[in-house]
Amino acid sequence: MPITFDADEIAAGTALFAQRWTFQKGVVAMEHLPYSDRPEIAFAGRSNVGKSSLINALALHGGLARTSNTPGRTQELNFFTTQDHAFYLVDMPGYGFAEAPKTKVDAWTGLIKDYLRGRQALARVMLLIDGRHGVKKVDLGIMQLMTDAAVPFQVVLTKSDKINAHELAALIAGTEQTLKKHPAALPEVLATSSAKGFGLDDVRASVAKLVAELRHR
Numbered sequence: 001m002p003i004t005f006d007a008d009e010i011a012a013g014t015a016l017f018a019q020r021w022t023f024q025k026g027v028v029a030m031e032h033l034p035y036s037d038r039p040e041i042a043f044a045g046r047s048n049v050g051k052s053s054l055i056n057a058l059a060l061h062g063g064l065a066r067t068s069n070t071p072g073r074t075q076e077l078n079f080f081t082t083q084d085h086a087f088y089l090v091d092m093p094g095y096g097f098a099e100a101p102k103t104k105v106d107a108w109t110g111l112i113k114d115y116l117r118g119r120q121a122l123a124r125v126m127l128l129i130d131g132r133h134g135v136k137k138v139d140l141g142i143m144q145l146m147t148d149a150a151v152p153f154q155v156v157l158t159k160s161d162k163i164n165a166h167e168l169a170a171l172i173a174g175t176e177q178t179l180k181k182h183p184a185a186l187p188e189v190l191a192t193s194s195a196k197g198f199g200l201d202d203v204r205a206s207v208a209k210l211v212a213e214l215r216h217r
């Protein structure tokens with residue numbers, strides 16, 4: 001089962017995310033990335049997995065990241081920041097979406113990969129996996145890329161409201177098994193539902209713990 005955090009860690013997560021959030025910048029090319037003055041935590045995953053919904057739910061801000069029923073809407077790296085400028089939260093374009101013109105898909109897949117393997121400030125990736133579908137081949141490719149680049153990542157299951165408790169437990173166990181082959185992965189998988197508000201405290205606590213660790217480096 002997902003790790004649970006103690007009351008202080010949950011409170012730290014709540015406080016971090018309760019701050020006022022602002023959209024800083026949308027980036028379509030590496031040369032437009034913001035000046036690197038704080039760590040970045042990126043939310044990555046296949047198109048439609050629920051990246052933007054999760055960011056909005058975490059930040060208690062329905063309109064912060066744009067969500068959509070249409071896969072492939074987000075085509076930029078969107079940088080959000082808190083009042084205390086402690087870190088950037090980055091909403092990424094989805095990968096594995098082929099129904100757009102190939103040149104466009106290639107451009108944003110290239111941007112995703114360049115950012116994931118080449119961004120010094122990238123402290124961690126929250127890798128979102130759709131609870132209904134589990135880990136796909138394209139996700140394994142992204143995991144390998146992050147492992148090769150030594151980018152720490154944590155798997156977050158989304159849309160947990162769409163599967164039953166038994167299926168969820170099996171998915172968590174299976175995913176943790178897969179992660180054993182990826183030394184860059186945090187061993188624990190978090191399960192969430194942005195729709196039902198499930199698991200959000202754990203994600204906030206996990207991010208807050210990392211931000212606190214980075215502050216003390």
Ligand SMILES: Nc1nc2c(ncn2[C@@H]2O[C@H](COP(=O)(O)OP(=O)(O)O)[C@@H](O)[C@H]2O)c(=O)[nH]1
Nearest residue numbers: 048049050051052053067068069159193194195
């Ligand atoms: N049932 C359910 N639907 C969700 C959840 N999170 C996102 N969705 C839906 O999934 C679709 C894609 O969400 P979005 O956040 O735009 O995905 P993104 O492409 O990864 O940013 C939207 O229709 C959301 O309403 C969830 O936790 N539960």
Ligand SMILES: [Mg+2]
Nearest residue numbers: 051052066074
């Ligand atoms: Mg999105």
